[in-house]
Amino acid sequence: MSDKNNKVKYNLKNAHYALLTVGEDGEVSYAAPVPLPGSVSLSLDANGEPENFYADGIAYYVINNNMGYDGDLELALIPESFRTDVLREKLDAKGVLIENSDAELALFALLFEFDGDVRHIRHVMYNCSASRPKIEGKTNEEKKEVQTETLTIKATPLSDGKVKAKTGNTTDATVYADWYKSVYLSAADPSIPDNPEEWLDEFNTFSIYQVLPKLIELWGMNIRTDVEAKKNFMQQTVK
Secondary structure, eight states: OOSSOOSOEEEEEEEEEEEEEEOTTOOEEEOOOEEOOOEEEEEEEEOOOOEEEEETTEEEEEEOOOOOEEEEEEESSOOHHHHHHTSOOEEOTTSOEEOOTTOOOOOEEEEEEEEESSSOEEEEEEEEEEOOOOOOOOOOOSSOOOOOEEEEEEEOOOTTSOOEEEOOTTOOHHHHHTTTTSOOOOOOOTTSOSSHHHHHHTSOOOOHHHHHHHHHHHHHHHHHHHHHHHHHHHHHHHO
């Protein structure tokens, strides 16, 4: 990638969504990203502000209240695939989209990018939900006017705290090129075991034949100490 850094950004484009699945063990996985064409505008406001905890007459501690982002994604037209995959509308046998009141909306990752003067800036919001869009429109007057559709998006943290990620000046070239092939998740720290068994395996273990002689020796010492204590007790009792 270029050694130069972006100075500005502009032009929202290349939006995608990837369905999110949370397993019974809490593990998060994503389907392959699906194009969400026709991006017009995106406005996501930070949800949650830092709060000061006061003690000793000063701001003793700052509480971070990062609850993600809320806002709107404006599209030329919401694709049918998004309506069926995320909004859970159903296509009947005649190809008609049906909205049911008992449908549970799906969670998804939202991917998009901005142009920069040097390179694109690619984003992913990891845990998103979308509200049902409004139905609105108006008649044509002297000229045609495109009437867009808007999704209200709520992006909240995953259980591990992740909210979003974006490419930077030194992003790996392969990660950058494959951004829309799969949802990027940072690699786990190899120094942290996946489970307690792996953690225990890191400790040195000894053969029973190595430690058994020492155990026998300690057991013998304990027996001798116990016998001596009883003898002393009996002698004191006789006196």
